[in-house]
Amino acid sequence: MILRRTQYELARRVVGPTLLRLEAWQKARARSGRGPRGGPFGPPLESTRKLKELLSLHYLAGRYADGAVPVAWVTSGFPVELLRPLGFHAVYPENHAAMCGVQRIVPELSDAVEQQGYSRDLCSYARTDLGSVVTGKTPAGRLPRPDLLCCCTNICQTVLYWYKALAAHFQVPLVLVDTPYVYGEVRAHDLPYVRAQLEELVAVAERVAGRRVDPEELRAVTVRAREGSRLWGECLATSRARPAPWTGFDGFFHMAPIVALRGGEECNAYYRLLRDELQDRVKRGIGGIREERHRLLWDNLPMWFAVRELSTLLAERGFNFACTSYTNAWAEAGVQVDPADPYGSAARAYTHVILNQDLSNRLGILRRLAREYSCDGAVLHSDRSCKPYSIGQVDLRERLARELSVKVLLLDADHSDPRAWAAEPGENRLTAFMESFG
Amino acid sequence: MSAAAPGGAAALGLDAGSTTLKAVAIDAAGRILARRVEPSHPRIGEQAERLLAALRAEVGGEPPVGATGYGRKRVAAGRALTEITCHARGAFALAGRPGVLLDMGGQDTKVIRVGPGGEVQDFAMNDKCAAGTGRFLEVILARLHVPLAEVAEQAARAARPVTVSSTCTVFAESEVISLLASGEPLEGIVKGLHAALASRTAAMVRGAGEGELLMSGGVALNAAMVAALAEALGRPVRVLPEPQLAGALGAALAVLGRSG
Numbered sequence: 001m002i003l004r005r006t007q008y009e010l011a012r013r014v015v016g017p018t019l020l021r022l023e024a025w026q027k028a029r030a031r032s033g034r035g036p037r038g039g040p041f042g043p044p045l046e047s048t049r050k051l052k053e054l055l056s057l058h059y060l061a062g063r064y065a066d067g068a069v070p071v072a073w074v075t076s077g078f079p080v081e082l083l084r085p086l087g088f089h090a091v092y093p094e095n096h097a098a099m100c101g102v103q104r105i106v107p108e109l110s111d112a113v114e115q116q117g118y119s120r121d122l123c124s125y126a127r128t129d130l131g132s133v134v135t136g137k138t139p140a141g142r143l144p145r146p147d148l149l150c151c152c153t154n155i156c157q158t159v160l161y162w163y164k165a166l167a168a169h170f171q172v173p174l175v176l177v178d179t180p181y182v183y184g185e186v187r188a189h190d191l192p193y194v195r196a197q198l199e200e201l202v203a204v205a206e207r208v209a210g211r212r213v214d215p216e217e218l219r220a221v222t223v224r225a226r227e228g229s230r231l232w233g234e235c236l237a238t239s240r241a242r243p244a245p246w247t248g249f250d251g252f253f254h255m256a257p258i259v260a261l262r263g264g265e266e267c268n269a270y271y272r273l274l275r276d277e278l279q280d281r282v283k284r285g286i287g288g289i290r291e292e293r294h295r296l297l298w299d300n301l302p303m304w305f306a307v308r309e310l311s312t313l314l315a316e317r318g319f320n321f322a323c324t325s326y327t328n329a330w331a332e333a334g335v336q337v338d339p340a341d342p343y344g345s346a347a348r349a350y351t352h353v354i355l356n357q358d359l360s361n362r363l364g365i366l367r368r369l370a371r372e373y374s375c376d377g378a379v380l381h382s383d384r385s386c387k388p389y390s391i392g393q394v395d396l397r398e399r400l401a402r403e404l405s406v407k408v409l410l411l412d413a414d415h416s417d418p419r420a421w422a423a424e425p426g427e428n429r430l431t432a433f434m435e436s437f438g
Numbered sequence: 439m440s441a442a443a444p445g446g447a448a449a450l451g452l453d454a455g456s457t458t459l460k461a462v463a464i465d466a467a468g469r470i471l472a473r474r475v476e477p478s479h480p481r482i483g484e485q486a487e488r489l490l491a492a493l494r495a496e497v498g499g500e501p502p503v504g505a506t507g508y509g510r511k512r513v514a515a516g517r518a519l520t521e522i523t524c525h526a527r528g529a530f531a532l533a534g535r536p537g538v539l540l541d542m543g544g545q546d547t548k549v550i551r552v553g554p555g556g557e558v559q560d561f562a563m564n565d566k567c568a569a570g571t572g573r574f575l576e577v578i579l580a581r582l583h584v585p586l587a588e589v590a591e592q593a594a595r596a597a598r599p600v601t602v603s604s605t606c607t608v609f610a611e612s613e614v615i616s617l618l619a620s621g622e623p624l625e626g627i628v629k630g631l632h633a634a635l636a637s638r639t640a641a642m643v644r645g646a647g648e649g650e651l652l653m654s655g656g657v658a659l660n661a662a663m664v665a666a667l668a669e670a671l672g673r674p675v676r677v678l679p680e681p682q683l684a685g686a687l688g689a690a691l692a693v694l695g696r697s698g
């Protein structure tokens with residue numbers, strides 16, 4: 001235990017950073033002579049280096065986390081603030097699956113579980129994660145074994161069955177937070193119901209961690225989580241400027257800390273750095289793309305495996321995603337947590353995430369974003385995997401187009417399984433959509 | 439329309455589709471002077487160059503080329519645009535007014551709301567599989583040994599359509615085989631196939647709203663399909679003159695910088 005703990009801390013604080021710097025130096029040498037990201041894009045963000053370092057460290061430390069500290073695997077919409085004071089190392093299977101999506105290894109991992117009888121109609125994140133568990137394959141080197149599984153149904157019901165499968169595999173406790181769906185307004189009895197579950201979950205987490213939550217520490221984590229979300233919101237808000245200082249696709253990558261490291265000081269320090277850089281670019285008129293002619297809104301998860309291709313296709317024609325409902329979700333929920341009432345405020349915040357809200361609320365969010373970011377069009381990614389995000393988009397498309405007089409495209413794809421994306425016809429549609437702007 | 443006097447051609451337009459290659463030469467007024475239509479070969483770039491060379495030989499000169507369709511990137515062209523933009527422009531030029539354009543081609547079915555300047559106001563396309571496209575009819579009719587030339591007559595002869603529930607090309611194929619095996623008449627099945635496809639397409643067309651319904655693409659040459667669509671939609675379908683050429687015409691107009 002002590003040895004393991006030492007390894008974990010060394011990876012996080014001492015050896016990890018040195019290794020990463022060495023790697024960065026080697027890469028920079030290999031790259032020298034090649035120019036930075038060019039073409040239709042603006043100069044690359046300096047902060048990206050720090051982002052990579054932060055995430056690599058997180059995954060590197062993760063390799064040594066089990067046995068050193070308690071490990072929880074959590075869904076992206078889980079109130080992780082309640083676990084942090086207990087010293088949990090939190091693993092986000094969705095975040096990890098996105099990484100697998102970028103590296104295009106999802107088909108291979110998915111095949112492994114499809115052979116076990118899981119359907120390809122399941123969310124590709126679930127297939128990826130379960131595939132990684134059964135094959136041991138991961139771009140992170142190794143994922144630590146969980147001591148606790150934490151699942152919140154505010155994003156979908158898939159996570160419930162997915163985490164049950166994980167619980168059966170790892171034979172560890174599963175805590176479930178069930179958040180009633182919000183139709184219009186939340187009902188009076190919903191929040192106490194959620195809150196009671198949060199209290200129960202902390203009791204279980206305390207047993208697993210072998211210690212009690214220190215209320216002071218919980219308050220401090222809540223303050224940091226709220227601050228982190230606020231800072232992330234400030235980063236996103238810089239794109240209200242013309243030109244937007246980064247691309248919406250950049251945002252998909254830079255959101256990783258607010259998802260996976262929320263509540264920690266390193267997350268906030270990172271977003272201060274990023275915000276300052278973005279604000280500076282705004283002041284100097286530096287855009288994420290060289291020539292911003294049109295600004296779009298993106299709804300739903302990105303297509304992780306094709307982010308580069310799509311952003312280039314768009315940027316070459318002067319299109320940028322000034323905002324995305326997905327990255328925005330993490331700026332909206334977290335700011336509602338309140339150190340004065342960590343449980344009650346978490347119940348409220350996590351019940352109101354975008355995927356737990358009905359269509360008219362979602363329409364309201366899209367409408368507001370499109371206005372605030374002066375978008376003249378929207379692309380609604382109809383994600384084969386993410387049914388809760390994609391359902392209702394035909395109506396959303398029609399309403400958005402009518403009420404805001406903007407052009408809206410529905411694009412069929414998947415967030416991480418490239419087999420559900422027909423690149424040629426898909427890019428053709430996107431191109432036709434851009435041509436229709438004249 | 440016959441070949442123009444040498445020098446009369448202002449632009450060439452090429453529509454390199456998944457099933458057919460179409461090319462036109464137009465004069466400065468946008469009139470079609472010459473045309474070529476051929477089934478697509480796998481070596482689409484070479485085929486396109488050959489077709490364009492034939493057109494050049496016919497109309498003379500070296501007019502600029504506009505290209506569209508899936509193979510557009512494999513052709514040296516002054517301007518390459520998607521078939522959605524080009525069909526809208528071509529249809530607008532052929533119809534002389536805006537409307538809702540239904541283009542049914544080999545691999546795509548598109549519904550385009552064409553604005554008063556020939557521009558695309560909105561569009562929708564079939565899902566990424568071939569269900570509900572020209573390819574669907576082609577495959578199933580070939581399986582039934584019904585030549586395209588006889589389709590309309592067969593469908594018209596049917597006393598009633600036999601219900602074909604699937605528009606998935608693969609499933610429909612086995613469905614029609616079992617319908618035949620159970621003694622259903624061939625004409626009725628042919629009519630039923632068209633009705634199934636029309637009902638699927640009608641849903642897309644309705645989503646595009648009101649306006650005169652124009653039709654282009656190779657499937658527009660199939661009178662049985664046009665009749666089935668008119669029936670499913672309860673509104674007239676106006677087939678554009680030379681419906682297969684709308685995309686190529688639009689591409690040629692685009693290189694001239696004209697919308698219609």
Ligand code: SF4
Pocket residue numbers: 094123124125126155156157158159301355385386387388389
């Ligand atoms: S279905 Fe959607 S919300 Fe649920 S895990 Fe998959 S991507 Fe996330």
